[in-house]
Amino acid sequence: MNKRWLIITVEWVAVFLLLFLIYRENIFTPGSRTPEQAHRLSESGFHYGPSTIVRKVTVPFDKNQVIFLGTYKEWFSADSVQKRRGGWVAGGGVAGIKIERDKGLSYSWEGSSMSNVDQRTFYKFYGYVSDERILTVELLMTDKETGQPAPMRESITADHMFLFLWEAEYGSSEWQSLRGLDKDGNVIYEQKFG
Amino acid sequence: MRAMNLVFTLLRRFILAALVIILIVHYISKVTNDWDRGNGDTIASLQADGEVVAISIDKSFPIDNDTFTANAVYVTPKQIMVTYEFHSKQTKGVWTFPAMSLKLITPDGQELLSHSAGSNGTTWGSIGYISFDVPDKPVGSAKLVYDIYGRYGELEIPLVKAGDGT
Numbered sequence: 001m002n003k004r005w006l007i008i009t010v011e012w013v014a015v016f017l018l019l020f021l022i023y024r025e026n027i028f029t030p031g032s033r034t035p036e037q038a039h040r041l042s043e044s045g046f047h048y049g050p051s052t053i054v055r056k057v058t059v060p061f062d063k064n065q066v067i068f069l070g071t072y073k074e075w076f077s078a079d080s081v082q083k084r085r086g087g088w089v090a091g092g093g094v095a096g097i098k099i100e101r102d103k104g105l106s107y108s109w110e111g112s113s114m115s116n117v118d119q120r121t122f123y124k125f126y127g128y129v130s131d132e133r134i135l136t137v138e139l140l141m142t143d144k145e146t147g148q149p150a151p152m153r154e155s156i157t158a159d160h161m162f163l164f165l166w167e168a169e170y171g172s173s174e175w176q177s178l179r180g181l182d183k184d185g186n187v188i189y190e191q192k193f194g
Numbered sequence: 195m196r197a198m199n200l201v202f203t204l205l206r207r208f209i210l211a212a213l214v215i216i217l218i219v220h221y222i223s224k225v226t227n228d229w230d231r232g233n234g235d236t237i238a239s240l241q242a243d244g245e246v247v248a249i250s251i252d253k254s255f256p257i258d259n260d261t262f263t264a265n266a267v268y269v270t271p272k273q274i275m276v277t278y279e280f281h282s283k284q285t286k287g288v289w290t291f292p293a294m295s296l297k298l299i300t301p302d303g304q305e306l307l308s309h310s311a312g313s314n315g316t317t318w319g320s321i322g323y324i325s326f327d328v329p330d331k332p333v334g335s336a337k338l339v340y341d342i343y344g345r346y347g348e349l350e351i352p353l354v355k356a357g358d359g360t
Contacts, residue, residue, distance in 0.1 A: 011206050030286070045287040045288040047257050073344055
């Protein structure tokens with residue numbers, strides 16, 4: 001009888017040992033539990049940061065995607081993390097972009113396809129404003145099909161950063177310019193596209 | 195009672211077997227993933243340039259908690275290729291080592307341009323190569339520098355005959 005209990009005990013211990021190994025090898029849990037953890041791991045895995053998070057933004061049209069706006073020394077970034085199979089994993093944009101102080105406004109953008117089926121593209125346009133006079137940043141775009149203007153606009157607050165998020169058919173809008181305006185609406189900074 | 199015991203024993207052994215199978219499959223895929231992850235093909239293709247001089251380096255510098263190791267340098271009349279290994283302690287959220295961030299600088303200050311790089315991910319990090327142009331004037335060595343986002347690492351690369359046209 002004693003021998004039987006010994007075997008049962010050993011077998012249960014083995015089960016827990018194997019479960020621990022499976023946990024440690026991340027077989028079923030490839031991601032992190034929180035978006036913050038995934039963001040931190042993505043940065044340290046890229047040898048950047050740790051950045052100071054100035055804003056955490058959940059993408060309005062995709063709840064499984066979170067963006068961290070942040071700065072680190074002379075760089076700024078908008079790091080995306082995504083929820084996959086229940087865990088948070090790194091998306092794009094972990095790398096810092098240099099803040100060009102003499103220009104007053106530094107920006108970067110990326111477009112990524114949202115599905116393999118159609119041409120829907122997710123756009124992330126972000127930047128850092130170092131010129132104190134710039135209180136509003138606007139991205140002027142036109143819908144190619146209708147010819148209607150479709151601008152994006154954001155007021156600059158204490159965190160100096162702006163973020164435009166939208167989804168569209170790839171190449172469906174024409175970008176005119178990125179402008180930085182002062183309190184009276186005068187153009188302080190302008191970058192023309194196309 | 196006896197029947198119950200039998201059911202429990204079967205259940206326990208079934209769980210054990212299932213876990214063992216999951217782990218075995220995982221470890222096998224891990225090991226096979228690391229096979230053929232060398233720079234062998236790239237090194238062989240250097241023969242097309244002409245004479246290849248291979249010099250072992252085996253020097254490292256740390257980047258945060260990780261380690262960059264330059265394995266060897268291959269000098270041909272057309273290029274200087276450095277092979278490397280990158281060992282990462284982190285297991286989640288790891289990015290491929292950005293080899294294009296590496297600079298090769300000669301003692302007289304010329305920064306050699308890089309046109310190609312390649313890497314393969316492994317279970318412990320990545321393994322790869324990066325090619326640079328040959329210098330204008332022949333040099334006996336050059337400095338390989340990693341300098342980005344406040345991290346800095348450098349090591350000396352011996353270069354025999356690089357750029358002297360022989």
